Amino acid sequence: MNTPFSTSRDIPLGPAGAFASVGSTKPAVRAAGVRLAVRDLTMCYENGHTALRSLNLSVSAGEMVVVLGSNGSGKSTFMKCVVGLNRPTAGSVKVAGRDLATLSGEALREARLPLALISQNANLVKRRSVLANVCCGALGRHRTLMSAFGRLPRDEIEPAMSYLDEVGLLHLARQRAGTLSGGQAQRVAVARALAQRPDVLLADEPVASLDPEAADEVMRLLRRLATEDGLAVVCVLHQPELAARYADRLVGLRSGLLEFDRQASDVSSQQIAGLYLAEAS
Numbered sequence: 243m244n245t246p247f248s249t250s251r252d253i254p255l256g257p258a259g260a261f262a263s264v265g266s267t268k269p270a271v272r273a274a275g276v277r278l279a280v281r282d283l284t285m286c287y288e289n290g291h292t293a294l295r296s297l298n299l300s301v302s303a304g305e306m307v308v309v310l311g312s313n314g315s316g317k318s319t320f321m322k323c324v325v326g327l328n329r330p331t332a333g334s335v336k337v338a339g340r341d342l343a344t345l346s347g348e349a350l351r352e353a354r355l356p357l358a359l360i361s362q363n364a365n366l367v368k369r370r371s372v373l374a375n376v377c378c379g380a381l382g383r384h385r386t387l388m389s390a391f392g393r394l395p396r397d398e399i400e401p402a403m404s405y406l407d408e409v410g411l412l413h414l415a416r417q418r419a420g421t422l423s424g425g426q427a428q429r430v431a432v433a434r435a436l437a438q439r440p441d442v443l444l445a446d447e448p449v450a451s452l453d454p455e456a457a458d459e460v461m462r463l464l465r466r467l468a469t470e471d472g473l474a475v476v477c478v479l480h481q482p483e484l485a486a487r488y489a490d491r492l493v494g495l496r497s498g499l500l501e502f503d504r505q506a507s508d509v510s511s512q513q514i515a516g517l518y519l520a521e522a523s
């Protein structure tokens with residue numbers, strides 16, 4: 243894969259340990275309020291399959307919402323509609339007061355900048371340094387500069403180091419991304435998402451390929467980003483016990499319909515189990 247970072251030499255890394263003092267540049271806590279407002283979201287694919295039916299969901303700054311549902315219930319379709327990778331058939335997706343569902347081209351690209359998406363696989367550029375991978379998260383904000391100069395402005399490097407510090411991996415900044423463990427790679431993916439400076443962090447099964455300890459670490463990190471940095475976090479999980487431990491609210495999806503949207507402590511294990519029961523017909 244060819245990225246604008248043609249080599250990790252693009253980034254002046256300095257002597258080993260040079261980042262030890264980084265860490266005072268934590269993002270300011272964001273103002274309270276609704277960050278993502280989804281209304282009557284419906285997604286009917288071209289083959290006629292309706293994957294989401296009139297879904298409503300609001301997520302505020304500092305809140306962590308976990309979406310549960312069986313395979314095929316529409317979780318990824320929902321995430322893709324929110325970030326504008328799928329164009330919804332009907333409904334609205336409001337971020338910072340703008341409805342992404344009505345936008346396209348450059349206007350859509352700009353309006354979705356406050357949204358960052360993390361997937362099951364970290365999708366790092368393996369032969370680049372960890373730091374170069376994190377810097378890639380800032381590309382969306384520098385498109386014009388990037389195409390003009392083929393590289394990022396140097397003033398993105400220090401923030402990138404602070405994001406690495408935030409995920410506890412500053413000491414690996416110089417290491418090739420291909421050498422990381424699964425859990426470390428996913429934490430670098432979180433740092434890359436932070437480099438986008440999002441208000442809303444979407445994570446689609448971010449711990450599906452991690453062992454329990456690494457999964458817990460990533461979930462703790464997402465929780466902290468909500469609580470301490472004020473991000474609105476929406477996370478798809480397949481582990482109800484992790485969901486109950488970390489979420490403020492649980493959302494249950496079944497066949498594209500919202501089954502429940504409640505405080506995590508108010509959701510019973512029967513309600514969760516009901517999401518995974520086979521359809522009656």
Ligand SMILES: Nc1ncnc2c1ncn2[C@@H]1O[C@H](COP(=O)(O)OP(=O)(O)O)[C@@H](O)[C@H]1O
Nearest residue numbers: 287289291293312313314315316317318319320
């Ligand atoms: N591009 C597509 N075209 C047609 N159907 C799709 C497409 N993507 C997903 N689907 C269908 O939509 C439903 C929801 O899929 P998805 O959102 O991926 O579910 P989940 O993430 O909950 O497993 C599934 O029945 C799936 O087969």
Ligand SMILES: [Mg+2]
Nearest residue numbers: 317318319446
């Ligand atoms: Mg999915």
